[in-house]
Every structure is written in structure tokens, then in C-alpha cells.
Amino acid sequence: MKTIDQSWIMPLTYGGVFLGSGGGGHSLLLQLHLEELLKPGKTVTLLDLFEIRDQANYASICMMGSSELSDENPMTSTECTNIINRLSQLTNHKHSGLFALEAVSLNILYGVIGACVLGCPLVDGDAMGRAFPELQMTTFHINNIACNPCVFQDNRGNCYEIFQDDTFLLELGIRKVLFENGGIGFLAGYENPGSVIKKCLIPNTISFAAEIGREIVSAKSYQDMLAGLINVSKNSVYGKCIELFKGTVNEIERVQKLNWDNISLSGSGDYKNHTFSILVHNENLIAFKDNAIAAMVPDIITFVDLQRLKPVPNSEVKPGMELAVIGLPAPLALKTPRALDVVGPQCFGYKTRYRSLEQMNASYYFG
Amino acid sequence: MFVKNKKLFSDFLALIGNPVFEADTALFKETANPVIIMNKESAFCESCDKAAECSAEMEIYIPSFGRFIYRNSFSGDAGLLISLLCNIAGVMDEYRSISMQSDNYEFYRQLAKKVIDLNPHAISAIDADGAVIYQNIIAQNENWSDDRTKNAVTFPIFKGPKNLGRIVFMKSQPFSIQSALSAGNNREIAFHHILGTDPSITNCIDISMQVSAANSTTLILGESGTGKEIFAKAIHEASPRKNEAFVALNCAAIPENLLESELFGYVGGAFTDAKKGGKTGKIVAADRGTLFLDEIGDLPLSLQAKLLRVLQDKKVEPVGSVKSISVDVRYICATNQNIETLIKEKIFREDLYYRINVIPIHIPPLRTRKKDILILLHHNIKKYCVLNDKPFKNIDPLLVSLLVDYEWKGNVRELENVIEYAITVCNDDCITAGHLPAYLKTILSDKSEPGGMTEPVKKQQREHFQKLPCEDPVLAELIEKHGFGTQGKKQIALALDISLATLYRRIKKMKDHEGQK
Numbered sequence: 001m002k003t004i005d006q007s008w009i010m011p012l013t014y015g016g017v018f019l020g021s022g023g024g025g026h027s028l029l030l031q032l033h034l035e036e037l038l039k040p041g042k043t044v045t046l047l048d049l050f051e052i053r054d055q056a057n058y059a060s061i062c063m064m065g066s067s068e069l070s071d072e073n074p075m076t077s078t079e080c081t082n083i084i085n086r087l088s089q090l091t092n093h094k095h096s097g098l099f100a101l102e103a104v105s106l107n108i109l110y111g112v113i114g115a116c117v118l119g120c121p122l123v124d125g126d127a128m129g130r131a132f133p134e135l136q137m138t139t140f141h142i143n144n145i146a147c148n149p150c151v152f153q154d155n156r157g158n159c160y161e162i163f164q165d166d167t168f169l170l171e172l173g174i175r176k177v178l179f180e181n182g183g184i185g186f187l188a189g190y191e192n193p194g195s196v197i198k199k200c201l202i203p204n205t206i207s208f209a210a211e212i213g214r215e216i217v218s219a220k221s222y223q224d225m226l227a228g229l230i231n232v233s234k235n236s237v238y239g240k241c242i243e244l245f246k247g248t249v250n251e252i253e254r255v256q257k258l259n260w261d262n263i264s265l266s267g268s269g270d271y272k273n274h275t276f277s278i279l280v281h282n283e284n285l286i287a288f289k290d291n292a293i294a295a296m297v298p299d300i301i302t303f304v305d306l307q308r309l310k311p312v313p314n315s316e317v318k319p320g321m322e323l324a325v326i327g328l329p330a331p332l333a334l335k336t337p338r339a340l341d342v343v344g345p346q347c348f349g350y351k352t353r354y355r356s357l358e359q360m361n362a363s364y365y366f367g
Numbered sequence: 368m369f370v371k372n373k374k375l376f377s378d379f380l381a382l383i384g385n386p387v388f389e390a391d392t393a394l395f396k397e398t399a400n401p402v403i404i405m406n407k408e409s410a411f412c413e414s415c416d417k418a419a420e421c422s423a424e425m426e427i428y429i430p431s432f433g434r435f436i437y438r439n440s441f442s443g444d445a446g447l448l449i450s451l452l453c454n455i456a457g458v459m460d461e462y463r464s465i466s467m468q469s470d471n472y473e474f475y476r477q478l479a480k481k482v483i484d485l486n487p488h489a490i491s492a493i494d495a496d497g498a499v500i501y502q503n504i505i506a507q508n509e510n511w512s513d514d515r516t517k518n519a520v521t522f523p524i525f526k527g528p529k530n531l532g533r534i535v536f537m538k539s540q541p542f543s544i545q546s547a548l549s550a551g552n553n554r555e556i557a558f559h560h561i562l563g564t565d566p567s568i569t570n571c572i573d574i575s576m577q578v579s580a581a582n583s584t585t586l587i588l589g590e591s592g593t594g595k596e597i598f599a600k601a602i603h604e605a606s607p608r609k610n611e612a613f614v615a616l617n618c619a620a621i622p623e624n625l626l627e628s629e630l631f632g633y634v635g636g637a638f639t640d641a642k643k644g645g646k647t648g649k650i651v652a653a654d655r656g657t658l659f660l661d662e663i664g665d666l667p668l669s670l671q672a673k674l675l676r677v678l679q680d681k682k683v684e685p686v687g688s689v690k691s692i693s694v695d696v697r698y699i700c701a702t703n704q705n706i707e708t709l710i711k712e713k714i715f716r717e718d719l720y721y722r723i724n725v726i727p728i729h730i731p732p733l734r735t736r737k738k739d740i741l742i743l744l745h746h747n748i749k750k751y752c753v754l755n756d757k758p759f760k761n762i763d764p765l766l767v768s769l770l771v772d773y774e775w776k777g778n779v780r781e782l783e784n785v786i787e788y789a790i791t792v793c794n795d796d797c798i799t800a801g802h803l804p805a806y807l808k809t810i811l812s813d814k815s816e817p818g819g820m821t822e823p824v825k826k827q828q829r830e831h832f833q834k835l836p837c838e839d840p841v842l843a844e845l846i847e848k849h850g851f852g853t854q855g856k857k858q859i860a861l862a863l864d865i866s867l868a869t870l871y872r873r874i875k876k877m878k879d880h881e882g883q884k
Binding site for chain 1: 559560741742745748749753759760761762763764765768796841844863
């Protein structure tokens with residue numbers, strides 16, 4: 001059992017951006033809000049998956065919509081109390097704890113905010129292990145578990161109780177409401193007993209994000225940071241991270257019709273005379289080094305700004321920036337054939353068989 | 368940044384070059400943090416009028432202290448320097464209130480020793496009478512001829528007016544900042560294959576990393592399968608000998624009568640059936656590199672005396688030869704036996720034990736670092752899926768909790784074998800107890816609940832739970848798992864920690880509820 005206090009906010013923020021694989025972002029308002037909630041003396045209990053009780057019920061919360069809009073439409077914390085209470089009324093179950101559906105970007109902080117406001121523990125794990133753009137891209141869906149019932153509240157305070165066994169139809173329904181009502185919403189769902197939660201969640205993702213964040217916050221140089229990140233990630237369910245490239249952003253090209261972006265870089269240092277490009281669809285999905293595949297979703301592809309020594313989401317990447325591209329293998333729960341049917345490259349329209357970072361760099365990973 | 372002892376700090380910087388000291392300058396006036404500039408790569412240089420004619424290779428600015436400028440004289444490990452500077456600043460700050468005479472001096476002394484040990488160039492500390500007090504490994508192997516020493520730099524050390532001695536520094540190769548920056552990382556990279564966050568294993572890694580820079584004989588102790596050879600390889604990879612041979616010999620795996628010729632080699636005609644040209648022994652093969660002697664406790668007593676002589680004289684005499692061959696070998700020995708017991712039983716020579724036990728490293732058994740088991744399971748599943756070209760598989764979390772509690776008498780090697788077996792036989796997405804080797808299945812089945820323990824969550828069960836959320840989902844799940852028979856009900860009652868009578872009441876209540884629906 002660990003406790004989250006104010007000192008976790010910055011590490012969780014940067015760790016969350018790192019695991020976001022270019023998606024999401026960070027919100028200063030959310031950080032300040034959490035800082036206010038976690039006043040000195042106030043903490044949130046972080047439960048290891050082994051510590052949760054089989055018979056007790058746990059539910060997840062998450063923010064949905066555009067991270068850019070979250071600062072324009074600040075949350076008040078009343079919505080998480082509201083949606084969780086409504087869910088509790090629907091199922092007639094009390095919740096012994098919360099878990100984050102997606103422990104990256106804004107949602108990692110939102111999970112802590114929810115647990116803090118409701119005064120319950122947060123489970124150290126999540127159902128995505130990284131950022132994904134759609135609600136069905138979770139380990140629950142991979143295990144055929146529906147988000148039924150779920151409660152959704154839009155930014156205007158309208159609350160919806162949804163009973164939908166098909167998570168894809170649920171995603172479509174919620175997106176429709178999001179587009180019509182401010183672009184930001186809050187969801188509570190996936191209530192399940194501890195025995196099911198243990199089977200579905202990817203373990204230790206919140207504490208891992210914090211450890212990654214601590215390495216980023218304390219790094220004095222890029223070499224220092226990379227060594228620290230490798231050291232932390234090798235001792236996780238993810239696996240050692242790997243430097244894929246270092247260079248300058250040349251161009252960010254948008255293929256409007258297909259809703260893909262292409263970020264291209266030209267190499268520097270050891271990568272001089274090499275090129276690198278990344279296909280982006282909300283998150284960084286496929287990376288190519290000299291036109292050969294270097295990394296693929298669900299493995300994580302993240303940018304680190306070499307000037308500021310901080311991970312950057314795609315929304316902050318600009319031509320001329322000096323970046324390092326870091327790859328982090330996805331946990332096993334996202335790499336099985338069944339999981340790849342839900343979160344693999346083909347699910348985004350890239351019709352190629354998944355090749356993992358470990359396969360492409362076997363000697364680096366396994367000696 | 369606060370530097371308590373400016374004199375010591377200056378001495379420390381002098382160890383890695385010959386900087387020119389200047390008092391605070393206007394250039395850094397508004398800077399509160401220390402600044403390290405290399406090759407004019409800084410915003411300060413851009414704003415400086417004299418940047419064009421500046422010949423500084425490196426500058427270190429310490430607020431409220433001063434500025435050190437290295438002009439073609441910086442000769443240390445830049446990466447190490449930067450981290451040490453930060454350490455000094457932080458630690459000295461903490462030590463502000465403590466008497467400098469005792470603690471800070473010891474801290475500084477150890478830092479200086481570390482700089483000397485890890486420096487890629489030859490450094491010797493010589494006392495006032497000219498006797499060598501301390502040398503790093505490069506200096507020990509350096510040819511201190513007149514030709515070479517004319518380029519050496521000497522830093523005299525004074526305490527007040529008294530001359531304590533001098534530090535002699537000699538470049539062994541052209542200096543490259545880039546190579547120095549990566550030198551520190553190489554040491555870490557060599558240990559990246561060793562996983563674990565338990566303090567017992569991280570301590571081993573830390574000690575091994577320090578040991579790798581030195582040349583001392585190392586004794587690795589630990590149960591079978593803990594990864595002694597992996598540690599030995601990592602020490603070699605992180606050492607200055609990494610480009611030379613790493614030769615491993617298992618003393619228990621070779622018959623006694625062959626071991627002598629394997630270890631020491633032989634000359635042609637040394638014995639019947641000896642090869643005409645003779646054979647190079649492992650010790651000579653490892654010259655300038657590392658020799659790993661596994662299971663040293665099984666080395667026959669007769670060979671122990673011969674090995675002891677090699678260790679002492681650094682010379683080896685092949686079987687049948689009258690000539691000795693000088694060798695420069697770093698020895699790493701390992702055993703899973705208690706050598707002190709072997710000494711009492713007169714199976715192992717005491718003098719050899721003390722010769723090899725210069726730096727002992729105790730690798731902990733896997734059962735004492737249970738929190739590392741999850742990481743090792745995931746790593747090895749990925750490893751054997753890739754090596755066997757199989758699709759990735761997940762592992763049932765309930766099986767993980769059983770494996771965490773297992774004894775692992777064969778340690779990490781046993782865990783690897785279990786996972787390799789499971790990957791080979793498993794054709795599903797998820798490894799469950801059914802995919803384990805038979806011996807382990809038997810042991811774990813005594814501990815686990817029968818049936819369903821590692822079954823994936825069934826669709827029916829989920830639908831049942833989701834459609835009837837007001838019912839008793841835990842009970843429904845357990846019924847699904849254990850069945851509705853008498854034995855099953857007993858197990859359910861046990862799992863819920865309730866009596867059979869209470870269980871029957873709950874089942875009735877659940878059925879009534881279903882009837883109402």
C-alpha cells in the first residue's frame with residue numbers, strides 16, 4: 001500500500017505524458033486543483049492489485065474529450081461525486097475504491113482527484129496501460145466485459161444513465177453527446193468485484209507513471225534521464241525503454257481525409273543522415289526509421305524535448321524542435337492476439353501485422 | 368549551491384585538470400545555479416562579447432564562489448564530473464552544520480578515490496618520500512618510462528606549508544568528451560539485463576558496478592540458478608577489460624583428470640594422447656580478460672594449490688612445460704557451497720579461500736525477493752514468445768499470486784524453465800495453471816482452489832452479473848467456479864468464510880430474487 005501526496009503531482013503529470021504516447025496533454029488547472037485537494041496532511045491510498053478484496057466492488061472514472069478543452073471548461077470535482085453516486089444507486093453497490101480507466105495524461109490526475117474527493121482508495125492499475133482514443137480499447141473489452149451500466153455527465157451538467165452491452169456502440173453514443181455538449185465529459189462505469197478487477201487491470205501503472213515522472217523531474221541531462229528511464233522501465237511489466245531516434249522536427253503533415261498526421265524528423269548526432277517519421281492518429285501509432293518500421297502500436301512511442309528534458313504531447317510538437325523519440329514496450333495484456341484485435345495497428349487502419357519492439361530489437365531486450 | 372570548503376573543492380577540481388580560477392564575473396551575475404559549459408555550448412557564450420577569442424574547453428561556475436576555466440587541460444570523465452559536482456553541492460549543503468574536519472573530509476576522500484578509480488587515465492598518489500600510496504588500475508598497468516612520464520602532470524598537495532606529496536596524472540589516450548560521457552553509461556548498460564527492485568538485489572548490482580572498475584578477485588556466492596554467471600559477465604562487460612576475452616569454466620562439469628589441462632593447458636608430448644602442438648589453457652586464453660571459475664568449491668585439492676600459485680605469481684605453467692607464461696587475468700569465482708564448511712572438512716584450502724574472497728558478492732535467492740517475481744514472469748514470457756516466434760501470451764493474475772508464494776528452489780533459472788515450458792505448451796492467449804510443468808501443477812494444486820482458479824471470466828457469468836446487478840455477484844461467481852455439488856458448496860462457504868447454513872440462506876435469497884425478475 002502506498003500513499004499519494006502533493007509530491008506525486010509533478011511526477012504523475014510527466015509520467016502520464018510519457019505513457020500518453022503523444023496523446024492527451026497536461027492541464028495546469030487540473031494540477032492546481034489536485035494540489036488544493038492534497039493539502040498537507042491529506043493523502044490518497046494507492047492499493048496494489050494484490051491488496052484489493054475479491055468480494056468488494058470497484059468502479060472506474062475517466063474524463064473524455066479533448067484535453068485542450070479541459071482548461072477552457074474547468075472541472076469542479078462535483079461531477080465525479082455525482083457520477084459515482086449515480087452508478088452506486090444503479091447497481092445498489094457501495095464502492096470500496098476507484099480505478100483509472102486510462103492512467104495517463106489528464107486521466108491519471110483525474111483518478112487521483114476522484115479518489116481524493118470521494119475519500120476512497122485508488123487501485124494501482126488501469127485498463128489501457130497507455131493512451132488510446134476509443135472507449136472499447138481497454139483490457140475489459142479485450143476480456144469481453146461490458147461497461148454496463150455506466151453513468152456519463154457532460155460539461156453542461158446533464159447526466160445520462162446508459163445500459164449498453166456493446167462497448168463500441170457505447171463509444172459512439174458518448175461521442176455524439178460530447179460533440180453536442182462542450183467536448184468534455186466524465187464517465188463512471190466498469191463496476192466489478194475485486195476478483196474481476198484483478199484479472200483485467202494492468203498492474204502498478206500509476207506507481208510506474210510516478211517513477212517515470214520522478215526520473216524526468218530529477219534528470220540533469222538527457223543521458224542521465226535515459227539511463228534513469230531504462231532502469232525504471234526494465235523493472236516493470238512494460239520492459240526496458242529504448243531510444244529510437246534523435247533529431248529535429250522537419251514537418252508536420254496532415255492527411256485530412258484519413259485523419260492521420262505525419263511528423264517527420266531529420267537525425268542529429270549518432271542519427272545524422274537518417275530520417276524518421278511517425279504516423280499519428282491522436283496518439284503516435286507507427287514509427288519508421290529510414291522508411292522501415294521501427295515501432296508500432298500498442299508499443300508506446302513518446303517524444304522528449306531535448307531542450308527542456310521533458311516529454312511532450314503531439315499538440316506541443318512544432319517544426320524545428322530538437323526531440324528524442326523513445327519507445328516503451330506495451331505490457332503483455334495489450335499484445336496477445338485477442339488484444340491486438342482491439343488495440344493493434346489494424347484497428348487504426350494500418351493493414352500490417354504487428355511487430356513488437358522486442359522482436360525488432362531482440363538482442364537489446366534479451367541479450 | 369553552497370560550497371562549505373572552498374579549498375577542498377578547488378583540490379577536487381584540480382584532480383581532473385588544471386583550471387584557471389577567477390572570482391565571480393559579471394557574465395554569471397544573475398545566475399543562482401551552478402553552470403557547466405562545454406565547447407561554448409551555452410546561452411552565456413552567445414551573450415558574451417569575448418566568445419569568439421575564448422579558448423576555454425570547459426567552464427564551471429559556482430555561484431558565490433567563482434569560476435574555473437579549463438583551457439586544453441580538462442582531462443577527466445566529464446559525465447562523472449558533472450554528477451559529482453551536483454553531489455558535492457547537495458551533500459555539502461546538508462553538511463553545513465557539521466564540523467568539516469571529520470565528516471566532510473572523509474566524504475571528500477572517498478570522492479577523490481572514486482574519481483581516481485574510475486578515471487580512464489593513469490593516476491598515482493605519491494607521498495612526500497616518493498613512495499606510491501595509491502594507484503588506479505590504469506596506472507598499475509601503465510609503462511612509467513621516461514618517455515611516457517615527460518608528458519605527465521603533477522599536482523603537489525600541501526597542508527599549510529607542509530608538503531604531503533603529489534598526484535601524478537598521465538594521459539593514456541587522446542581525450543574525448545563524448546567517450547567520457549558514455550563511459551559512465553556503459554557500466555550501467557552492462558547490468559541492464561539483471562532485473563529486480565528488491566534492495567537485496569539492487570545492492571548486489573551496486574557493489575558489482577563498483578567492483579567492475581577495479582581489478583580485484585571477486586567471489587560470487589549464491590544458490591544454484593540465482594544468476595552468478597550473469598553477474599560475472601556483467602562485471603566483465605562493465606570493466607576496462609570488456610574488449611578482451613571472457614572465459615568461463617565450470618570446475619564441477621569437467622572430470623578431475625582433464626581439469627588440469629583445461630585450466631593450465633599443456634605442451635605437445637606432455638602425456639599420452641596429448642595433441643602435437645599442445646593446448647592453450649583457459650587461464651592463458653583469458654589473458655588481459657576475465658576468467659570465470661564457476662563451482663570453485665568443486666575444484667580438486669591438488670589443483671587448488673596450483674591455482675593459488677597462479678593467483679599469487681600471475682604466471683602459469685602448462686602441464687609438461689618448464690617455462691612459465693606471464694598472464695594478466697581478472698578472476699571471478701563463484702560457488703553455491705559454503706566454503707567455510709569445506710575448509711573445516713579440509714576439502715578446500717584456506718589460503719586459496721582468502722585469496723579469492725577479496726570482494727564477496729552474495730546473490731539473494733528468488734524466494735527472498737518476492738516482489739521481483741511478477742517482473743521476471745512478464746520479462747521471461749516476452750523473451751520466450753520472441754525467441755520461439757510465438758504470439759505474445761498474458762499470464763493469469765491468480766496464477767501469478769500462486770507463483771509468488773512458491774519456493775523457487777531452482778531460483779531464476781527454474782522460473783525461466785517453467786515459463787519456457789508454458790510458452791511451448793500454451794496455445795491460448797493466457798497462461799494458466801494448466802500450462803505449467805507437472806511437478807509444479809501438483810505443488811500448486813494443493814494450494815489453489817480446484818477448477819476455475821485460472822479460468823478466464825466467462826461470458827455467461829458476466830452477463831448474469833451485469834443484468835442482475837442487485838443480486839449476489841460474488842456468490843454467483845463462486846457457484847460458477849465451484850459448481851453446485853455438496854463439495855462445491857463447502858468450498859464456497861469456506862471461500863466466503865460463512866457456515867453452510869448461511870450459504871443456503873443466501874442461495875435461497877438469490878433464487879427468490881431471480882424468480883421475482
